[in-house]
Amino acid sequence: MKATHEHEWEAAPGLPEPLPPGEKILWQGRPDWAALAVHAFHVRKLAIYFLIMLAWQMYSHQADGVDAVETFFDLMRFTTLSICALCLIGVVAWWSAATTLYTLTDKRLVMRVGIVLSLTFNLPLRCIRNADVRQLGRGRADIALQLPEGDRIGWFHLWPHQRAWELRHPQPTLRCVREGEAVARILQKAWTAQQSAAPSERASVSNPPQWQGVSA
Numbered sequence: 180m181k182a183t184h185e186h187e188w189e190a191a192p193g194l195p196e197p198l199p200p201g202e203k204i205l206w207q208g209r210p211d212w213a214a215l216a217v218h219a220f221h222v223r224k225l226a227i228y229f230l231i232m233l234a235w236q237m238y239s240h241q242a243d244g245v246d247a248v249e250t251f252f253d254l255m256r257f258t259t260l261s262i263c264a265l266c267l268i269g270v271v272a273w274w275s276a277a278t279t280l281y282t283l284t285d286k287r288l289v290m291r292v293g294i295v296l297s298l299t300f301n302l303p304l305r306c307i308r309n310a311d312v313r314q315l316g317r318g319r320a321d322i323a324l325q326l327p328e329g330d331r332i333g334w335f336h337l338w339p340h341q342r343a344w345e346l347r348h349p350q351p352t353l354r355c356v357r358e359g360e361a362v363a364r365i366l367q368k369a370w371t372a373q374q375s376a377a378p379s380e381r382a383s384v385s386n387p388p389q390w391q392g393v394s395a
């Protein structure tokens with residue numbers, strides 16, 4: 180498992196170096212930024228929180244007898260700040276999606292992630308122990324990958340491309356990908372072919388992958 184910095188000098192989009200002869204790209208994609216804003220940056224939950232706070236502020240002003248003009252300007256100020264915060268989070272989600280590129284070949288999964296500090300993670304398919312597909316609606320899905328115990332990637336290095344709350348053993352995750360179930364099938368097929376081609380490497384994996392959430 181390797182991590183390299185920056186992508187200004189990529190040999191190809193999403194790949195820090197040329198693929199070996201015979202290896203081919205099966206799929207490339209990036210997160211859907213709107214779904215990423217909702218499911219990774221929780222913009223919807225924040226919007227609900229701001230609405231609750233706005234209603235509480237309105238009720239508090241009325242209970243304290245604050246005049247209508249002052250109440251109006253206070254509510255407008257709070258609403259403006261809330262909208263600015265939500266827009267800022269949306270921009271960060273868009274930027275995160277725009278700087279991310281997932282590349283699946285017939286032998287590995289390459290994740291180029293990061294906004295300020297760009298990292299490229301090279302995950303051989305033989306190292307994947309299991310996968311969990313979480314459907315998000317509208318064809319978007321998260322595909323979380325569990326690695327062997329000895330192969331650990333830092334949670335903060337992956338964020339937000341990791342499974343939530345898996346802190347001790349972070350799981351690299353393809354976040355909010357379009358046509359997520361189809362992508363999971365391609366990944367499952369590539370993993371199966373890789374293991375069949377290398378039975379000795381397959382034996383080193385104690386538990387066969389469980390492709391949860393993928394239709395047969």
